Amino acid sequence: MRLALLGDLHYSSMSHGTEEMRAARVRAYEHMFKAFLKEDADYHISIGDLTHEGTAQELRSIFSMLAKSEREFIHVLGNHDTYSLPKHEISMITGQVRYRAIDTPHVRLIFMDTAQEMNREDWGGELDEEQLTWIKGQIADSHEKQVLVFGHHPVFDTTARSTLDKLYIRPQDELRSIFNSRPEGGIYFCGHNHMNSIVKQGAWHYVQTAACLDVPAYRVIEVHEGEVIITHQRMLDTDLSNDIQSFCLDTPGFGPVANALGEENDLILSVRIASAAQ
Secondary structure, three states: OEEEEEOOOOEOOOOOOOHHHHHHHHHHHHHHHHHHHHOOOOEEEEOOOOEOOOOHHHHHHHHHHHHHHOOOEEEOOOOHHHOOOOHHHHHHHHOOOOOEEEEOOOEEEEEOOOOOOOOOOOOOEEOOHHHHHHHHHHHHOOOOOEEEEEOOOOOOOOOOOOOOOOOOEEOOOHHHHHHHOOOOOEEEEEOOOOOOEEEEEOOEEEEEOOOOOOOOEEEEEEEEOOEEEEEEEEOOOHHHHHHHHHHHHHOOOOOOOOOOOOOHHHOOEEEEOOOOOO
16 A cells, blocks of 8 residues: 655635735645645545635635545645634535544554644644544554554654644543554654654654645655555755745744754654564
8 A cells, every 4th residue: 555645735825915925826736736646646645734724715726626636635634724614514525524444454544633623722632532432442443454543733742842832632641542552553644743753652653744835745655564664755846945935934824843854764764563463
């Protein structure tokens, strides 16, 4: 199995911007989407904050572009995606459920919803009891399969910046406890903190991906029986960089993060994963 993973895109309608800024925005997002969707993969996944304000206009614009690609696209909800609309209305536009699992012979993919609903004052992550119970069941029932979990917010005190206010999931220790109940471990993928970071804690790896406006790139995840290989694909283009710089600093609520690219060991990972049957 091959997966393509996109960091926080923050697609904005830029209704406040100048004509030149809006034109640069169109070129930049078309460039990044084209590169991302060109990648051959079984699933193309947004790790959240696909949109910047979560308006119906932004969501419809994004999903109309996606519809042309015929790719199997999975949208993990981020806090920015849920600022403007109730989650049931978002699902009506996107055709996607809040959380779900996908099973294959060797891997279970678990997609969570860590975003609050229409709360601009608190951009931290939350998991309610219903979803925690569901996740616990998914982890317990994974048996000998590899487990890859995707959520927008980091687990507390794992990847870079995940101990800072509003930059992790609450309750802060519950999800880690569920993960650690699986001796074989797994991999948790997140975004939100706008910085590449890969951390190993116990039997689990935590993989955080930077925002595309800071680091135009995406990750490729190759899943083999007993092994997962993660690479980092940069979109290196001078025109793209210039277009992003011309509008991103004028996007309300978006601020560049220093050292967002991270170190070499925050970009690539190869993990041998033992199965429960071994």
